[in-house]
Amino acid sequence: MASIWEYANPLKFMRLTDRVLPWVSVLAAASLVIGLIWGFFFTPDDYRQGSTVKIIYLHVPSALMAINAWFMMLVASLIWLIRRHHVSALAAKAAAPVGVVMTVIALLTGAIWGQPMWGTWWAWDPRLTSFLILFLFYLGYIALWEAIEDADTAADLTAVLCLVGSVFAVLSRYAVNFWNQGLHQGASLSLDKEENVADVFYLPLLVCIAGFVLLFLSLVLLRTRTEIRLRRTKALIAREGMADA
Amino acid sequence: MPDLGKYADTVLSAYGVSIALLLVLVWLSLRASRKAKEALAKVDRKNG
Numbered sequence: 001m002a003s004i005w006e007y008a009n010p011l012k013f014m015r016l017t018d019r020v021l022p023w024v025s026v027l028a029a030a031s032l033v034i035g036l037i038w039g040f041f042f043t044p045d046d047y048r049q050g051s052t053v054k055i056i057y058l059h060v061p062s063a064l065m066a067i068n069a070w071f072m073m074l075v076a077s078l079i080w081l082i083r084r085h086h087v088s089a090l091a092a093k094a095a096a097p098v099g100v101v102m103t104v105i106a107l108l109t110g111a112i113w114g115q116p117m118w119g120t121w122w123a124w125d126p127r128l129t130s131f132l133i134l135f136l137f138y139l140g141y142i143a144l145w146e147a148i149e150d151a152d153t154a155a156d157l158t159a160v161l162c163l164v165g166s167v168f169a170v171l172s173r174y175a176v177n178f179w180n181q182g183l184h185q186g187a188s189l190s191l192d193k194e195e196n197v198a199d200v201f202y203l204p205l206l207v208c209i210a211g212f213v214l215l216f217l218s219l220v221l222l223r224t225r226t227e228i229r230l231r232r233t234k235a236l237i238a239r240e241g242m243a244d245a
Numbered sequence: 246m247p248d249l250g251k252y253a254d255t256v257l258s259a260y261g262v263s264i265a266l267l268l269v270l271v272w273l274s275l276r277a278s279r280k281a282k283e284a285l286a287k288v289d290r291k292n293g
Contacts, residue, residue, distance in 0.1 A: 040260065041247055051249040054256050058263045101270045105263045112259045116252060215267070222274050229281040236288045 008085035010228045017221045024221065028214035035207035043200055055113045056197070057205060061212035063106035063131070063172075069099030069216060070134065070162070070169040073141075077159035087224065089155035090231065092162065093145050094223035098216055100138040107131060127184040130171035137165035151231065 007013045039057035046053035076092035079085055110128070111121040122128065141161055148154035197205065249256050 036260075045250070051247070051252045051256050054249075055259045058259060062263070097273075098270065101266055105266055108262050109259045112255055112262070116255055219270065219274050222278055226274070226278045226281045229278075229285045233281070233285045233288050236285075236292060240288075240292070 005083070005085070008079075008083070008087050010087055010232075013087050014225060014228060017225055021218060021221050021225075024214055025218040028211055028218045030211075031207055031214055032211035035204055035209075035211045038204040039201075039208060043204055046201075049117060052113050052116060053201065055109050056201060057208045059106060059109040059113065060205060061209045062102045062109065064209060065212045065216050066099055066103040066106050066131070066134065067169050067173050068213075069095050069102060070138075070165060072220070073099065073162050074166050074169075077162040080155050081159050086155075086231070087228065089151075089159070090227040091220060091224045092158070093155075094227050095216075095220045096138055096142050096145070098219045098223070100135065100142065102212070102216070103131065103135045103138055107135060125184050127172060130168050134165065134168045134172050137161070137168055141165065 007016060036057060040054055043054065045051045073092040073095050076088040076095070079088040080092065107128075110131075114123070115121050141158055144158050144161055145154050148157060
């Protein structure tokens with residue numbers, strides 16, 4: 001059986017993702033379209049939230065991905081720090097812009113929903129605040145990659161930043177449990193069926209979550225392929241320069 | 246179109262902003278991919 005580390009070879013990674021990416025992208029588009037149409041057009045209003053409950057199909061999956069994108073970056077960063085596989089460092093770099101967009105969607109949809117439901121766009125509630133800090137960490141992470149010219153140094157320093165930011169990714173997820181205060185309610189999804197939202201909302205929500213996960217995966221694969229190509233172009237140009245000198 | 250009642254603006258703006266952001270992200274990712282592919286092909290051609 002092939003070892004997973006074989007795909008740390010850029011050539012093998014490119015070959016594999018060339019075959020996988022179209023399928024993941026089609027599945028992502030299909031599940032997003034089905035989930036969002038199902039949720040928007042074919043689910044009833046909630047007896048307390050009215051039609052604003054439909055925002056759950058965007059807010060919950062994007063918030064989930066905002067946190068999990070950071071964890072994916074953490075795993076990729078650890079692989080870089082421990083095993084020095086360049087593809088993993090580039091995958092972490094590729095995931096950050098996707099994660100930041102997920103975070104912005106979660107923050108915006110939360111604010112838009114919060115205004116009529118809580119009577120405010122924003123509150124310095126533990127979960128909201130830790131989410132905002134996570135957003136700032138994403139920006140810092142992207143900025144750090146851009147600021148450092150040497151690719152390996154950039155990968156090292158961003159990996160360390162990623163480790164530190166993981167604290168806020170954990171807080172974003174568990175802030176409601178750690179501090180039993182604030183406006184934000186507990187998890188909408190749980191392994192305990194008693195705590196889940198009603199099935200009529202739950203099933204389209206699961207499809208939307210699958211859509212967001214697949215979209216994240218397809219974008220990270222696409223962007224990692226882009227980073228590998230950019231890295232190779234840079235190396236070839238540098239080699240040319242040395243040959244000319 | 247479902248009847249969104251008094252929250253129509255709220256729901257539609259949440260969907261509008263989110264879908265727009267996702268589309269921009271996909272577009273930028275595809276554009277960057279195309280540019281990187283072209284740049285590499287150019288260097289490869291130059292090197293024979």
